[in-house]
Amino acid sequence: MVRVVEITGDGVEKLSEIAPLVAKGKLIIYPTDTVYGLGTSPYLRDSVLKVFKLKKRELGKPLPILTSSIDKAKELVEFNELAEELAVRFWPGPLTLVLPLKAKNLPSYVHGGTSKLGVRIPNHEIALTLIKLIGGYLIGTSANISNYPPPTSAEEALNYFANVNDDLILIDGGPTPLKTPSTVVDLTVRPPRLLRIGALKSYEVLKVVSNAFRRI
Numbered sequence: 207m208v209r210v211v212e213i214t215g216d217g218v219e220k221l222s223e224i225a226p227l228v229a230k231g232k233l234i235i236y237p238t239d240t241v242y243g244l245g246t247s248p249y250l251r252d253s254v255l256k257v258f259k260l261k262k263r264e265l266g267k268p269l270p271i272l273t274s275s276i277d278k279a280k281e282l283v284e285f286n287e288l289a290e291e292l293a294v295r296f297w298p299g300p301l302t303l304v305l306p307l308k309a310k311n312l313p314s315y316v317h318g319g320t321s322k323l324g325v326r327i328p329n330h331e332i333a334l335t336l337i338k339l340i341g342g343y344l345i346g347t348s349a350n351i352s353n354y355p356p357p358t359s360a361e362e363a364l365n366y367f368a369n370v371n372d373d374l375i376l377i378d379g380g381p382t383p384l385k386t387p388s389t390v391v392d393l394t395v396r397p398p399r400l401l402r403i404g405a406l407k408s409y410e411v412l413k414v415v416s417n418a419f420r421r422i
Contacts, residue, residue: 208235208367210360212378218335224375225339233257233372235349235363236336237379238328240300240388240405241356242363243272244349247340248316255315256372257345263352268317270302270324272346274337279325282309282343288418289393295414298329300384300405304392316345322394332379348387358385391415 213220228234231253233246244261246253248271258265273279276293283305285293292303304324307317317323326346328334337344348356349363357363360378367374389404391411398415400408 208364208370208374208376210364210376210378213332214380218332221332221335221339221377224377225336227375228336228344229340233260233374234336235360235367235374235376236333236344237330237360237377237382238272238333238346239298239330239382240328240384240386241358241382242349242360243333243344243346244363244367245272245345245347248312248343248345251313251315254313254345257347260367260370260372261347261350261352263347265315266318268320268323270326270346271316272326272328272333272337272344274327274334274342276327278342279327280308282307282312283323283325284308286393288398288415291418292391292393292411292414293327296406296410297327298334299327300329300386300388301411302326302388302390302402304390304394304401306394322392324390326388330379330383332377336377356387358382 231250302324307321307323350356359381384405386405389406390402392399392401
C-alpha cells in the first residue's frame with residue numbers, strides 16, 4: 207500500500223511528521239532534482255533489503271547515498287583535492303562522485319563489499335529537508351524496477367509500486383526539474399572514469415578534471 211503525501215510551495219513542514227517514520231524504517235519515495243528516489247536510512251538493514259526486493263535489484267550491487275552537506279559526505283568517503291573541487295563546483299546538483307570508502311560502520315549491504323561509495327547532494331528542497339531530518343543520509347537509488355526508466359513524476363513512481371504489499375510513503379513534489387539521472391564520475395581510478403552521462407554535461411566535469419591534472 208502506498209500513502210501519497212502531496213507537498214507544494216511552503217508545505218515542507220509536513221516532512222517533520224514523515225521523517226520519524228523513515229528513521230524507524232518506513233520506505234519513502236521522494237522527489238529530487240534529477241528523478242524520484244526510493245530510500246531509507248542506510249543503517250537500517252531490513253529496510254535497505256526491502257529496497258533491493260522492491261526494485262528487483264541484484265543483492266550486492268552498491269547503492270548510492272544522498273547527503274545533506276560536504277562535511278557529512280566526508281564522514282562516509284575520502285575526499286582528495288579533485289573531489290573537493292568538483293563538490294564545491296557542482297553540489298548541490300546532479301553529480302554523483304564515487305570515492306574511496308571511509309566509514310567503517312557503513313554496512314556492507316550498502317556498498318556491496320567494495321571499497322568505494324557513490325555520494326551526492328541533491329539540489330531539491332524536499333529531498334534536502336528530509337535528509338537533514340533523518341540524520342544526514344538517505345539511500346539515493348531511483349524509484350523504479352531495475353533496468354526500467356527512472357520516474358520523473360509521482361505518477362510514474364506510483365505505477366511501479368502501486369501494488370506492493372509493503373507500506374510505502376510517496377512524497378508528491380511535482381515533476382523533477384531535470385528529468386534525467388545524475389552524471390556519475392568514479393574518482394577511485396586514475397584518470398577518473400565517467401560511469402554515466404546524465405543531467406550534468408560531461409564537458410563541464412571534464413573541464414574541471416582537465417584543469418586539475420594540468421596543475422599536477
